[in-house]
Amino acid sequence: MDKKRNLAQEDMTTLVKETTLKDRMMSLFDEKQTLIARYDTPYIAKCRQEAFAHFKMLGFPHVKLEKWRGTDLTHALNLDYAQYLEPFQHDIDVENLFKCEVPNFETFLVTQLNGWYTYRTYALRTLPNGIIIGSLAKAFEQYPEIVNKHYSHYADDSSDGLVALNTAFAQDGIFIYVPDNVVVSDTIQMVNIIDYDQNLFVQARNLIVIGKNSKLTLVQCDDSIDHRVSFINSVTEVSIGENASLDHYKLQNKDEQSTLVNTIFFDQMEGSQLSSNAISLNGGIIRNDTRVRFDGPNCQANIYGLYLMDKDQHIDNQVFVDHAKPHCESSELFKGILDDHASGVFNGHVLVRKDAQKTNAYQNNKNILLSDKAVIDSKPFLEIYADDVKCSHGATVGQLDAEAMFYIRSRGISESNAKMLLMYAFAAEVVNKITIPELRQRIDDMVKKRLRGELSACDQCVLHCSSQEKKVKFKIDMSKI
């Protein structure tokens, strides 16, 4: 309530300042168009111009939009940011920054530094089994038949200002193409690093195309090295082919100066499977916008999320599942613990279209609030136009169970450890959905550390940045893919 009043009072100034950043973005686009579009093919140039027109119309999102009611970007949009419009010149050895902290966990690592794909020798590689992996900018030019078929086809920029802004400015990012009938045995790990000595606005863009009957595991990490303010506006498009399957994880452990809007579009063809799990452990403002569209029958999508937030951190999970075709199943489970002044939003929207008979859709959001200052706005929402469907939704907000606390303490376990045990047990339901045992173990440890207050923003899932001597060379074994 208080929050709303403040917003109303600030409305005038807010609008003026928002326009300012929008204006700056627009003049930047006009002035630097040649530079921004230097890797464009005619198709990309067309997407860019259309998206720019949309951004001009839509501007930045604000709290008066229904989908943005709970997440206020005013402060983040009030700051000055630099944008990197040329390939990032870095003298640091990015590969050397990484240390895979997950024992026995073989990953193929691809990195973005301030939005730009980082590499030593090849901007784009084709591996023996036909997987193409590397820089999106290079893919524009080298693989127009793939890019033109998928790029900007799923990311709708006509109704979302940030997606429009991303498409208008996107220059590079990660491109992954898995041909038909390939099971990618190693996990591909995409790490998005921000390291700069000024406030930075990053338009990260990724395109992932998975062919028929193929299988891919993807871990998407959002990390930041420097403690400068950053705004990451990330858009990822994923096409999952017929009977293909994708196991997708998002790990977010950001510093509190950062704003991260991570929008991901999954397009599923007939018989495909998706499991997506977003683990948010720290961050300033994090918004995960996950949109799934079933473009064929017999698809399945499991969308999970866990968020552990405290201090003034804010988490917003938006999920939209479009049951456009019959015989598909979607299941959502989001769980969160909020302490101090932390705030959260869960907005789950399942749309079951008229012809999507035999749809199964489940939504569940469970929250524990540890302080009376923490808030959660939970809104599971079903919109159904078919008549032969099974759908359910639920949301709970509560404190730690007093009966369980008494039971645990009566065995000699201290109050603080009893709380830990209950919080951990609450989180475990989502952690246990992780199917890679080594990754599950690692996340499990991170969750425990987070709950004990021992996880810092520098204690990353994959990289260790704190001291020189601790840096271990991360080896990529190409032969394993």
Place this chain on the structure above:
Amino acid sequence: MLSIKNLHVSINGKEILKGINLEVKAGEVHAIMGPNGTGKSTLASVIAGREVFEVTEGEISFKGKDIFSLSIEERACEGIFLGFQYPVEIPGVSITNFLRTAVNEQRKYRGLDAMPAAEFLAKMEEKKALLELNTKLTNRSVNEGFSGGEKKKNEIFQMAMLEPMLSILDETDSGLDIDALRIVATGVNKLRRPDNATIIITHYQRLLEYIVPDVVHVLFEGRIVKTGGKELAVELEEKGYEWIKKEI
């Protein structure tokens, strides 16, 4: 070991216990019997430290210490164990993990090092065998999806692992079939030692056929109205609680 003097307890302004006096010595088994709603479970909860109750008068000392100055967990570490009438389900926490945490926190309180993993596992195996507990049960979450009998066996299993000085078993016999009752009773009997004590809270005399008490108390309307030997339980079973009502 346990000394309760003139204990008065209220909840939401309503007096439940109206002056309880009870002395339990090491090596003894006491049974507290009485009809439903007379304050038996309240007494057990207050000893364990449940915070919803208000102690308005009286004192409880355990091994000479005033227990009202101790937290729930400190009482447990001092050696008080409560077997719950309705054990709580804790999804996501395995029994093994739960007990290892409990055992080691109690050891820490007593100035001991954590129990080595191998020793802990061996002890678990020994106590599981004692209670004829399904070996797979301990990998499951605490009480989650357990049958009534499994929950009660799990309470006794925890008691066996924690080796308390004073065990208070609150209606442990309720909801048990005859086989489970026999197993639970055998467990309790095997765990009896000259230096520990047990308080059995029960509505029926049935459990007392297996665990023979030294002293039987009848709790009625917040007061202990009658105390006797094991024959009192038999008499109660024959005559019913109406008999007590008439006597007072």
